[in-house]
Every structure is written in structure tokens, then in C-alpha cells.
Amino acid sequence: MISTDLIKGSLKTIVLKLLKENGRMYGYEITRKVEELTAGQIKLTYGALYPILHKLEYEGVLVTESENYNNRIRVYYSLTDKGESVVAEKVKEMRQFIESLQNIVNPQPGFNHA
Amino acid sequence: MISTDLIKGSLKTIVLKLLKENGRMYGYEITRKVEELTAGQIKLTYGALYPILHKLEYEGVLVTESENYNNRIRVYYSLTDKGESVVAEKVKEMRQFIESLQNIVNPQPGFNHA
DNA sequence: TTCATATATTTAAGTAACTTATATATTGCA
DNA sequence: TGCAATATATAAGTTACTTAAATATATGAA
Numbered sequence: 001m002i003s004t005d006l007i008k009g010s011l012k013t014i015v016l017k018l019l020k021e022n023g024r025m026y027g028y029e030i031t032r033k034v035e036e037l038t039a040g041q042i043k044l045t046y047g048a049l050y051p052i053l054h055k056l057e058y059e060g061v062l063v064t065e066s067e068n069y070n071n072r073i074r075v076y077y078s079l080t081d082k083g084e085s086v087v088a089e090k091v092k093e094m095r096q097f098i099e100s101l102q103n104i105v106n107p108q109p110g111f112n113h114a
Numbered sequence: 115m116i117s118t119d120l121i122k123g124s125l126k127t128i129v130l131k132l133l134k135e136n137g138r139m140y141g142y143e144i145t146r147k148v149e150e151l152t153a154g155q156i157k158l159t160y161g162a163l164y165p166i167l168h169k170l171e172y173e174g175v176l177v178t179e180s181e182n183y184n185n186r187i188r189v190y191y192s193l194t195d196k197g198e199s200v201v202a203e204k205v206k207e208m209r210q211f212i213e214s215l216q217n218i219v220n221p222q223p224g225f226n227h228a
Numbered sequence: 229t230t231c232a233t234a235t236a237t238t239t240a241a242g243t244a245a246c247t248t249a250t251a252t253a254t255t256g257c258a
Numbered sequence: 259t260g261c262a263a264t265a266t267a268t269a270a271g272t273t274a275c276t277t278a279a280a281t282a283t284a285t286g287a288a
Contacts, residue, residue, distance in 0.1 A: 002211045005123035005245070008275055013120075014218055021221055028236050037221065038214035048275055050238060071283055072236055091219055097116045098212055098219070100152035104128050105205050105212070107135055107151065119274070122246055142265050162246060164267060185254060186265055 002041050011044060012052055013090040016061070016079070020087045024065070024078035027053060053077055061086050116155050125158060126166055127204040130175070130193070134201045138179070138192035141167060167191055175200050 018033055019025055025033070031044045053075075056062045061083040065076045079087065132147055133139055139147070145158045167189075170176045175197040179190045193201065 002207055002214065003123070004276070006127075006207065006211050007123065008245085009117070009119035009122050010215065011275080014215075017218055026236080034218075037217045041210055041214045045276065046237075047239080047277070051275090054238090070235085074236070093116055093120065094215060094219055096155055097120050098215055100116065100155045101124065101128075101208060101212055103151045104131055104148075105208055118247070122274085125246080140265080159247065160266075161248070161268080165246090168267090184264085188265070 001043065007042055010094065011048055012056070013094050014042070014044070015049070015052055016056070016083070016087045017091055017094075019062070019077060019079050020084070020091075024076040026074045026076050028074075030077075056083070115157065121156055124208065125162055126170070127208050128156070128158070129163070129166055130170070130197065130201045131205055131208075133176070133191060133193050134198070134205075138190045140188045140190050142188075170197075 014034060015030060018030055018037075022033070027046070027049055031046070031049060034042050034044050053062065057064055057077070060080055062077045063080055065078075067074050067076060128148060129144060132144055132151075136147070141160070141163055145160070145163060148156050148158050167176065171178055171191070174194055176191045177194055179192075181188050181190060
């Protein structure tokens, strides 16, 4: 598992990107998918996930549909139009972030300002 | 500028990796180097940097040498032996983190579990 | 049948890595 | 003379999380 400090700020972007790729998803499904995609390196706790989803819904980024499955409630989330543009921004920002981190952990050996 | 939420947890690793690459550095120099390497995308504030350096010194990860330059004090930091192994772990963890993020922002199109 | 595990969502309380603000002091350029 | 750059330090505040506790059904193993 990667330290939670490192992962912290990226959870919202991860959730939004998964919803973009997979259409609608419910909370539990999202945590499973994150584990799968990251080979268990990133785990989304429920205490983090559900407040994020509720907040994004409140902000108009997501909408919900509640359905009954095996006598259990499932709350499906999907992106609004606003959500689509929020994801685009967030993913762009994350790509820049990754690039910046790579410049630090894999520095160009010859690159040196006098 | 990348949002501070995204950057937060990675500052310590960034500082340590820069010290590994550049030998000894002083605080102000570190903030400049981070800006340079990330094309201004990541800025280390002094309120973040100095407490990180002090804590790492206290933990025996870094040692200091204070020197006088132009009547200004410069506090140079460098890695201890312990620091060298801490950096190795932290950088390894960050590479895994980057890989996990890439699996999310650049998913394999054909990859789908039934 | 009974117990653990997986499924599924919710929210309150606590932590800590930061940001923001403030303080101090010198150099150098316009 | 006055601002920007250089250089370090720390107190106070924010907030995105973690941890913990609550609730409830389905399913397979013992």
C-alpha cells in the first residue's frame, strides 16, 4: 500500500475519472475498481469515498439514481454536463502533476543550469 | 500551478530526492530547484519547507552545516546514511504511486474483467 | 444453524500536512 | 528611496482525509 499522505489529494480526481470511463457506478463498486486498477496499491476507504460523492452531488458534478438490488440499496452516481468538464480539468491537472513528479524522480542527468 | 491538494503529500519525498541528486542544498535553493524542475507547476512555500527540514533533521535523516554568505546565514542540509535509505524507500513508493495514477488516467482500453 | 465474509451505505470525531500570515535582515537595482 | 530578491523561522488556521462505529442483507462453510 502506498502511504495515505501521498494519495490523499488525488482521491477526488480518481473517483471522477472512473465515472467518466465507466458511465454510472455505485460507491462500493468504485472502491473495488480502484483496487483493481492499481493492483491494490490504492485503497479508497468508505469514510473518504461517501463524503466525496455526497459533496460532488451537492455541487452539481454528479447525479444519483437509487436502485434496489438483492434487497440492498445501491446508489448509482454519474457525471452531469458540469461534471464532464470538471473531470477534463482535473485529469489535465493530474497529468501535469505526474509529469512534474517524473521530472523529479527521473531527472535528466545532463540537464544543469550553471 | 497544480492544486495544493494534489501536491501536499509529496513534498517530503521531493525535498529528499533533490538532496540526493544535488548533495547539500540550503532551503531557499530547494524551493528554486523545485520550481525549475517542474516548470513552475510545483511551488514549495517556506511555511511548508522549513518545518519539513527541521523535522527531518530531528529524525536523523538530514544534518546541517550553517555558513555565512554575504552576511546572510545559509543552512545547508545533506542526507545522513539513514537519509539515503529513507530516500530510496520514498522514491520507490513515489514511482509506484505514479504508476497507479497512470493506470487510472490512461486506462488500457481493452482491459475489462467480466 | 450459526458464524464469518462479502456486500452496501452513512456519519461523527480525530489527525496532520499543509497554507497563510507575520517577523526579521541584507543585497542590489532603478 | 523604495521595491524585489535573497534567506530563515514559526504561530495560527484549514481541510482532506483516517479511524471508528452503526446498520442490514446474502452466501458459503463448519
